[in-house]
Amino acid sequence: MADIEVDDTELNLRLGHLQPAVHDALVAAVSSDGADLLGRMQTLASGALAQVRTGRLLKSFRATLDQDADHVQETVGSDSPTAHILEGGATIPPHEILPDSAQALVFRARSGQLVFAARVESPGGRIAARPIVRIVILTGAGGN
Numbered sequence: 001m002a003d004i005e006v007d008d009t010e011l012n013l014r015l016g017h018l019q020p021a022v023h024d025a026l027v028a029a030v031s032s033d034g035a036d037l038l039g040r041m042q043t044l045a046s047g048a049l050a051q052v053r054t055g056r057l058l059k060s061f062r063a064t065l066d067q068d069a070d071h072v073q074e075t076v077g078s079d080s081p082t083a084h085i086l087e088g089g090a091t092i093p094p095h096e097i098l099p100d101s102a103q104a105l106v107f108r109a110r111s112g113q114l115v116f117a118a119r120v121e122s123p124g125g126r127i128a129a130r131p132i133v134r135i136v137i138l139t140g141a142g143g144n
Contacts, residue, residue, distance in 0.1 A: 018070055026072040027065070034063040034074035040136045041076065049130040050086055057082045077133050089129035095122050 018026065041061050046052050060080035066073045077083075097120040099105050104116045 030072050030074045034076050037076045037136050038063040041132050044132045086130045090127040092124045094124040
């Protein structure tokens with residue numbers, strides 16, 4: 001999940017506790033913006049930047065409101081390992097692939113021929129970044 005921190009120490013010293021009307025207005029505004037950001041993340045994760053196969057990535061996005069007398073905070077994002085890899089991309093080093101429980105790996109070669117192998121040497125590769133959270137945060141609430 002992308003973390004953005006704002007040092008609000010000086011602001012807290014100036015405002016102290018929020019007045020109830022201000023607090024309620026902030027909760028409404030922050031909740032609305034959080035819902036908008038969450039919806040746009042889910043839209044990007046449902047086809048624009050990522051393919052939907054199982055729906056787990058899509059379901060992993062959350063918006064959580066945290067509030068007390070002097071602060072209102074909405075956290076939007078995903079703690080899914082898949083989301084983390086998509087956000088920053090990944091490099092997979094060359095490695096050996098072995099069967100977990102069977103005696104052989106079975107797969108179809110590019111030629112269409114069925115292949116049985118005791119092990120396979122993967123050349124590794126690169127997964128390109130698809131920065132769902134970054135795109136939504138940079139464009140802000142409302143998609144501006």
